[in-house]
Structures are given as C-alpha cells and as structure tokens.
Amino acid sequence: MRLKDLAEHLGLSQTTVSRALNGYPEVKEATRRRVAEAADQLGYRPNASALRLATGRSGAIGLVLRGADELGPHMSEFLSGLGARMASHDIDILVTTVASQQEELAAYRRLAASQKVDAMILHSPTLHDERAELLFELKTPFVLHGRTYIDKPVAWLDIDNTSALERATSHLLDLGHRRIALVNGIRGRTFAEHRELGYLAALSARGVAFDRALMSNSAFTDEVAFRIAQAMLELRPRPTAFLAGSMMTALGIFRAIRQAGMTLGIDVSMIAHDDVFPYLNADNMYPSMSTTRSSIRQAGMRIGDLVLQVLGGKPVDAVHELWPVELVLRESSGPAPLF
C-alpha cells in the first residue's frame, strides 16, 4: 500500500493525500478526515526509506556501544528510558556495537556519512573526548551523557558526581572513618575523575591525608571489584569503609568483606553509587545498602528530550543539565569500628 495507491483509491492526488496526512493547513477538513479514515482503514504507513530520502531526516538516533564493556546493565536501563521517550516521537534507536577503539571512531564516521541517524548520543566521555571532537567536525548533532572539556559547544546532561562523592565521603568521616577506600571507574572517564575530585575535596576539608593505595580505577564488574577489595582489606591498617562506583562493584566488595570474615555495616562500611536497576534493589539487600542514587533511566528519558531540542534547532550551548544526586543512608554505613 503506497501513497500512490491510497491516492488513487481516494480519487485524489498524492500531493493532497500527503498533505492531509501530515497536517498541512491547506487541505479541506472534510478531505482530511476522509483521507485519514482511508489510511487507517487500509493500514497505510509511509515507506520509511522514501520518507527519509525525501525529507533528508532519517528519523533515527544512533548509539555506538563498546562491546561488553559498555553494554552492561547501565546501558540497558538508559536505553529503556531513552526508548520510552523516543517511541512517542516515532524515532528509532540505532544501536551499533564495536569491539575496539579503532572500530569505534570508524563507526561514528560511517553513521554520519551514510546519514543513517539524525543525531547521536555519547556515553561515559573522557575528560577530552575524541568522539565528541569527531562528531563536531562531522557536524553531526549529539548529546553527551556526562561531560567533556573540549573547546567546542556541546550539549550535555550529567549528574553531580563531585558533590555526590564529597557528601558520601564527608558522611563516612562524620562516622569516624579515616581509612576510606575509593573503588572508582576507569581512569580518564570524566565521571570517575569528578568523583575522585569530590572524594579528595572531602578528605582535605577535614585535613585527612589521602592514600593512593586506597584508590583504584577499573571497570565496574563484580569480579574486578572483588579482587581489588580483597587486596585492600589485607592492608594494615585496613580500610574501614568503601566507596563503590556501582552496584556491581558493591557486590564484589561485599563478597570480599564476607570472605574476610567481616560484617558489612559493622566491621566495614560501604556507600555505593546506585543507578537504580529494577532487578537489584539497594533497599532490599542484606544488609541494605547506603547509596548515592540517581536514576540512569530517568537520564535516558531526559536525554531523549534534549536530543529533540537540539534537532529542533536549540543552540547546543543552551542545552546543559546537571542533576543533583541523592544520598540515601541505610544499614551498610555505620560508625567506624574501634580497634
């Protein structure tokens, strides 16, 4: 069922039918109704490729994911939020996965050159993100989930990681902790650097010296976190509290604590960052987990809006949002043990 068929069926020209369906004002109300009805009846949908070719807009936004590294639970939540928002605007999400750094930039180039997407979303940027640089050069609109420091105008939405970690750290200091371990994300990623900044700021505000041995950077997986925590717990004096970068990390640290024969919330404290996964609830953990919390799904939805704004012509340097992060105290963070 093509536009042409529909037009013939109605005894109208393609022009009029097209206008009627797209809400142009110069078509008689009665005609519009007739057309809409017939289209609905016959199940007409414009051919996406033709529509795209004619309008020059692809009706899709792109997401390039770095293999297993990035396609974890965070991304699925984000995607689900973003998708919810985009669906109502009939915009698709094109997902490309790449294995290497090499392939990654090539993928952006490919998507941009073939005009498969109208805009892109960038994730977990580094302090000086080359993907952002590239897209700027390619003149492909994009919105950053996170922040980067390049001297080009960039639209972004980020959470206030620095403040989150500063408050979490301060709280642990209030509880008497002095050896606080930071199990952070990959070095160079802006969010990890921001968190480190907050952590260090809180320590220095109290005159507590930081210890490099208590700071680690790695991917957010259960296993890696387990190893790191295990090693840290063998230090003397050992850390009495952990700041975990994600719930996966928290799980790994938790395991290390238990294996070392200690009890979370009593012998060792922990505050983890919670991106709010429906299938892993900090409140229902045992003991329940204190967290810095910010819904990554909400962020996904909002970024959908931002993308639409940018595509709608809003200047990118007017599109910035910094979200506060909640600090939720539960059982996993208790007073420092007395040795």
Next chain:
Amino acid sequence: MRLKDLAEHLGLSQTTVSRALNGYPEVKEATRRRVAEAADQLGYRPNASALRLATGRSGAIGLVLRGADELGPHMSEFLSGLGARMASHDIDILVTTVASQQEELAAYRRLAASQKVDAMILHSPTLHDERAELLFELKTPFVLHGRTYIDKPVAWLDIDNTSALERATSHLLDLGHRRIALVNGIRGRTFAEHRELGYLAALSARGVAFDRALMSNSAFTDEVAFRIAQAMLELRPRPTAFLAGSMMTALGIFRAIRQAGMTLGIDVSMIAHDDVFPYLNADNMYPSMSTTRSSIRQAGMRIGDLVLQVLGGKPVDAVHELWPVELVLRESSGPAPLF
C-alpha cells in the same frame, strides 16, 4: 559527497561508478580501482535512505523490547553478541522499547508496514506466541530466540532447557535431596515450561512426588527471588535445594538463605542457570555457584547468522538449532543435610 559528485569528479557516469563500487563484473579492472580509490579518498558513502529506497532492503533488523521487563542483563549480552555479528555485514539493529502488551503488537505492525527492518528477532516466546503469528501474517521474516508451538514454519534457535533441568535435578537427587525447589521464569514462556518439564521428568524418574509449594513462576529479579525463597524456607520440611532460573534469581535466593542463618552448599544447595554475564561470574562467587550454563552472547551471534540465512532465502523450516546446556558443578551444590 553524492554518487553524482563522485561520478563527475571521475568523469564517469553514475552507473559505472555504482557498478564499480558494488563489485559488478562488467566494469574494467582499472576503472574499478580508480573508482575505489577516489571513493576512499573523498570519503564517499552511499546515502543510506537512497540506497534502501532503491534496493528495497532496509539494511536493518528489528528488536522490540518490553520495557524494563526485558531490557535486563540478558538482553544486553544478547545484543552485544548479535551486534558483533551484524556489524561485519553492515546491518544495523533497530531497537524499539514498549511499555505494554498493547503497544508491543502495534510496534511490530509499525516496523513491518514502514519497512524499516528486513527481519526481526523475537525473544522469550510463549508456548503459543502471538507475535510470531502476527509476523507470519505480515510476511516479515523473523528468527525466534526460543521456541513456540504454532503451526507455521518458524526459524528458531533455542537451548535445551528440558534436558538441562532434568540433569540438574537428577544430580541433586543423587546427592540425596528430596525437597528441591524450582524458582522458575514467567509462566507461559516456553523456556520456563520446558524447564518445568525437565524438573518433573527427573523427579518422576526417581519416583519422587513433586510439591506445588516448591514451584514458583516469576520474573528473574533479585528481589522477587528473595521473597520467594524466604517464604519457601519457612516451609516444613523445608527445601534442601534450589534450582534458580537465572543468576539474578540466584542472588536473591542466596540472600534469603544467608538471612535465614544457613550456609549455601552445606545447609542448602543451589544450581542456577547461568547465561554467562561478564560482570557476574559464577565461578567467582562465594561459595562458587553450580550452574547450568549457556552463553546468551553466543546465541546472539549465532542468531545473527541465522537471520542472514533466512534473508538469503533459506527456507525457515530448515533453520532450527537446539543447543545443549553445560552442567557445571561447583561449591553451591553439596549433599543433602542429615536432619
């Protein structure tokens, strides 16, 4: 940079350039090289929409995901496998998320009618899957991840859930367990039904009566599993072993066991199904988890192949794969306790 520009630049016709780039035989080798070089040089990429319109193929395959329900860790692993395979064929993955059952079928209709995708992939089908029925009607090619029992030819890849559960259950019976709980997936989903079949078969082979109170059906989340396991552990006689439908489920059950003051692998045993998540390793859990294991990422890659086969014209009833499931015994499954 359009084909036309490239052709003019080379002093050739669009026809020849197009042919040269697409590997048609009727173009002189020297010309082909010259064209390829220039295309590369000038960074020419065919406009995706135009190409799609001209060829009638969209170069994308579709995935409709049911909100948070389905966009969990399973899906991200699957997607990552699928993406890896499709990327090399320059095929994109179009992800649509929907909230309700209602929206879901509409989404399939929409994708099919607008010809946005050449094929689709269906997940976690029910015994009699209406999405499969619909796509068959719409004449949209698709591959099922799982199985369904409709009387239409359908391409599918599934793992042998029945055999997996039968072996896992038998093993627990060998260890002396008689009260074995099955924390299964959502009722009606084929994989859950298959697993139940295997479980029941193993019990009846030993003449052990099954107990409905020890069988539950629900989504695979940590929290739900926790509640279920907690309730089951209060039964008398209590279950001495659990069969967990996923690693998330296993985490919840584990928590319930611990909270009840018992030790996994000693007081209570567990065998969980492991879809192999890179960030949640059964071998590194404490105690390490016995599992029925099958990589969902591998399945994703292979389904990519199957989609290509179907698109290549292979008859769908020749595209069936049933994968065996490994049984990996570790510390979480021990002999039944003596009361």
Next chain:
DNA sequence: AAAACCATTCAAAGCGATTTCAAATTTTGA
C-alpha cells in the same frame, strides 16, 4: 459583471541511489 482574492487541488520536480536497456568500444575469428 469584472477584478481580486481565497481556499483547494494537482502535475511534476526533486531526494540519491540501483538497474534496465541501449550505445560505444574493444577483441575475436575467419
């Protein structure tokens, strides 16, 4: 009643590729 004006509708020209069919060129064979 003619002029001017609206409100509707339509024919045809794109959009950027592929592909059919014909033309031009080169190679082959006698």
Next chain:
DNA sequence: TCAAAATTTGAAATCGCTTTGAATGGTTTT
C-alpha cells in the same frame, strides 16, 4: 581486413515520498 561477438560505458527509468509552483473553482469586493 572486416563482421561478429564480447566487453565496457552511459542515459534514463525507477523506488515512494515531499514540496514547489501552477491551476482550478468559488467568494467577495468594487
């Protein structure tokens, strides 16, 4: 050497939509 065959190139149609510019018919104004 020249016709026939094979190779290589090109002009134009096509895919299904949007959109420009023109045409149609009916009202209102003068």
